[in-house]
Amino acid sequence: MLELKNVKKSYDGVPVLEDISINIEDGEIVSILGPSGCGKTTLLNLILGIVDSDGGKIIYNDEDLTNVPMEKRGFNIVFQDYALFPNLNVYQNITYGLRNNPSISTEEEVQDLIKLLGLEEHLNKRIGQLSGGQKQRVALARTMVMKPKILLLDEPLSALDGVIKESIKDRIKAIAKEYHLTTIIVTHDPEEALTLSDRVMIINEGKIAQFAKPEEIIKTPENNFVQKFILHQLEIKKNNIFTLFASQPQAAVQVS
């Protein structure tokens, strides 16, 4: 279990995160959701260990990691821009981290991941020959071969279009389930957060506005912010789609 206890962070005296306390269970998918500038990436970076907190504790399986450097925490992140190596092919990118640590994953485990992520036919391609969704899957595979204790994803779907987005969502869920891997995802999109995660942490002005299961957030928003920022956006989307479908002849809707 990952525990954050009263975690705080300020930049130049301006508080960005105030008194964040949460527990995340092993194998859970949790999204950190909130408007631009609310502190989502800062929280992800605090967990990863590339940003130091100004107070509070970060504990993983009863071990206090607050002052443990990033490389010793055993967590791993997929950045928004994927950060792949353009001069290497897909297979070399996936196995890059194993060059100095070959015992972390066997070739069979690497092949299992390649299969799970549907990358078999792309292994000899250069990164420049891949679509955004394919790059995202390579970035996921490259991180997963290192067997992180926690997988952190920064806006993993924001650069992807509709159909690809749904397929990457399914693959993230499959990985979390298959490897019983705690997965923490930053997103600004309520639909993405609520359809992808076991629980969603909604942040507003550096504080947790609500941390609950998607169905609880929909049924019982805890405050005005959740109601307005999250549910209102979803309601508009839902109504737009209903209106669109209601104006189509039934047969045409079924065919599509």
Ligand SMILES: Nc1ncnc2c1ncn2[C@@H]1O[C@H](COP(=O)(O)OP(=O)(O)OP(=O)(O)O)[C@@H](O)[C@H]1O
């Ligand atoms: N290194 C830094 N130095 C000073 N201020 C920073 C630094 N990093 C972030 N901030 C500020 O902290 C606040 C939170 O930033 P953060 O990137 O965590 O927000 P976010 O919710 O991830 O935003 P977005 O969705 O736009 O990426 C912002 O006001 C930002 O300007």
